[in-house]
Every structure is written in C-alpha cells, then in structure tokens.
Amino acid sequence: MSFQYTPHQKLSLRKHPVLNEAWLHDKVCDDPSMLGLGDVRVLDRERTLTGGGRLDLILLDDENDRRYEVEIQLGATDPSHIIRAIEYWDLERRRYPAYEHVAVIIAEDITTRFLNVMALMSGSIPMVAIQINALQVHQHVVLDFVQVLDLTELRSDDTDTDESGGGGTVERSYWDAKAGPVLMKVCDDILAMVNEHASGPQEFNYLRNYMGLKSGGVVRNAVYVSPKTSRNVVNVDFRVDNREHLKARLEEAGVPVENKGANRLRLKLTPDDAREHAGLIGEAVAAAVERAGI
Numbered sequence: 001m002s003f004q005y006t007p008h009q010k011l012s013l014r015k016h017p018v019l020n021e022a023w024l025h026d027k028v029c030d031d032p033s034m035l036g037l038g039d040v041r042v043l044d045r046e047r048t049l050t051g052g053g054r055l056d057l058i059l060l061d062d063e064n065d066r067r068y069e070v071e072i073q074l075g076a077t078d079p080s081h082i083i084r085a086i087e088y089w090d091l092e093r094r095r096y097p098a099y100e101h102v103a104v105i106i107a108e109d110i111t112t113r114f115l116n117v118m119a120l121m122s123g124s125i126p127m128v129a130i131q132i133n134a135l136q137v138h139q140h141v142v143l144d145f146v147q148v149l150d151l152t153e154l155r156s157d158d159t160d161t162d163e164s165g166g167g168g169t170v171e172r173s174y175w176d177a178k179a180g181p182v183l184m185k186v187c188d189d190i191l192a193m194v195n196e197h198a199s200g201p202q203e204f205n206y207l208r209n210y211m212g213l214k215s216g217g218v219v220r221n222a223v224y225v226s227p228k229t230s231r232n233v234v235n236v237d238f239r240v241d242n243r244e245h246l247k248a249r250l251e252e253a254g255v256p257v258e259n260k261g262a263n264r265l266r267l268k269l270t271p272d273d274a275r276e277h278a279g280l281i282g283e284a285v286a287a288a289v290e291r292a293g294i
Helices: 021-030 079-095 112-119 153-161 172-179 181-197 243-253 271-276 278-292
Strands: 009-011 041-048 054-061 066-076 100-109 127-137 140-150 203-206 211-215 223-228 233-239 257-261 264-269
Touching (some): 021 066, 066 079, 079 100, 079 112, 112 127, 172 223, 181 211, 181 223, 181 271, 181 278, 223 278, 233 278, 243 257, 243 264, 271 278
Parallel strands (some): 066 100
Antiparallel strands (some): 054 066
16 A cells, blocks of 8 residues: 655644634544543533533543543643643542543643643643644644643552542442442452462452452552443453563453553453453462562
8 A cells, every 4th residue: 555645734723713612622522532532432511510610521431430521722731721620620520439530631732841740740630631733634624632641540559559549438238239249259259369379368448449459457459350330341450560471371361451551451351251261360360469569
C-alpha cells in the first residue's frame, strides 16, 4: 500500500466562526472513543453542579466503574480551567464514591508551565491532559486528540495503603448481594491462594469498589479483586517483578490478562477460567505476595 502526502492547514477552533466549542462537544459526544480513553460512553453533558458551575462532559467506563469528568477549553489552558476541572472532579467523586473518578482537561494548547503544575498533583489527583489539534485537509476537518499527560496509573498506588480510592468500607454482605455466590467463590479462592504463600494470615478488606487485603488491621494490597457481574468475571489486580514473562505464560494458557502499568497486571477471570487455570493463577498470586513481602 502506497501513501501520498496531502497538504493540510492547522485550524484555531477558538477563532473559528463555525467550528466552535458547541460543535466540538457534538463531535466528541458522537464518538467519545476519539479521546483515547477506552470503551467509554457519554453519561451526561453540561451537567449543572451543586454550588454552581457546569461540567462539560461525564464519560463512563462501565467495565472498570470509572467516570471521567471532562472540561474542554478552546485555545490555551489557563489557571481557571485547571481549577474548574479539579473542583468538578472533586464534587463528582464525593457525590458518587462507588466509582473511580478521573479529571480530564482538553485544550488546543497545553503549555509546559501547566504540565508542570499538573505533574505536582501526581499521586493525589488522577488526571489526563489531552491536546486537540484541528486540521483542515481540503474540504475536510480532522480532529487529532493527543494525551500529553496521564496520571491515572499513579492512582493505583492508593490501593496499597489507603481506603479513600475504594469508595469507603462495606460489610461482606454488600459484596455477597452485589456479586452473587459464584463470583464470590472465585474471590475466596484467590484469598486462599494468597494465604498459601503469605507469612501471616490475610483477610479481605471490603470496600465499595473492590476487595483488598489486610492483616491485623494493616492494609497491604498485594492482590485485590473486583467482581463484575455484567460480564461474569472477577478482575484480579496485582504487581509482579517479572510482568512480561508471567503475562506471556498466562496468555499462552488462555487466561485473559492486561497490562495496567507500573509492573501491574489484571486478570479477568470467569468462574471457568478460575477453575481451569488454578495452578497458573496460583503462581501469579505467589509472585505478587513475594513482591509485596506480606
């Protein structure tokens, strides 16, 4: 296949008489996948928030129970844009604590200065910054969205020591009712694997978004699990040192597995997967326990 170069012209949406912010909202709502945030859908648009303010877009990742609070600004970022995005993210996460929340800033020009400011917030505010480039190619307009900052993976560190990212503590009965006995058995089997290799007895720390681990009141999430009834799977998250080697073995055996960044893997186990591949899953759990030193 041969390619031919086509001249283009960069457009400024902020200065364009027709391709304005409302037009851009429409295009993103028509196809939110163009933002590169995964399999998301539009949950709400221009939501009026308590205390004032209007949130441009709320996107939902159903599989991962994650909401994206999206603020769009034509032109360059400015301090008020960042403050609004953080404020709206905070309001939504307090209102809907059962979800993971990510603040998303979209602008035509994200300056180095504001990238540095946002990087200072790493570990405390999960945030994505996306620069939009509008290009005119003959009579067509191309929208190119480029992620220039992604602090969402740093948010996973919260699960090691902090319950704030889990949506608050709940009782076992909450998960029994939500997940059902079949998926809960998968979770209990994973816990049993943990205790086969841990130096001390571990128990579930039941949170609204997932089940982590604790021992003697100390939270150390070498492994944490989250049943997803809509897909009849249990997400099993952990960190290992030999991630690529272990991932290759799991894939070869037919175990659904994903890289989630920073030495982290996620298994997506159906009850059948959990039974059929118990031995290999146990090896993965043992590696996670060893890495965490619990």
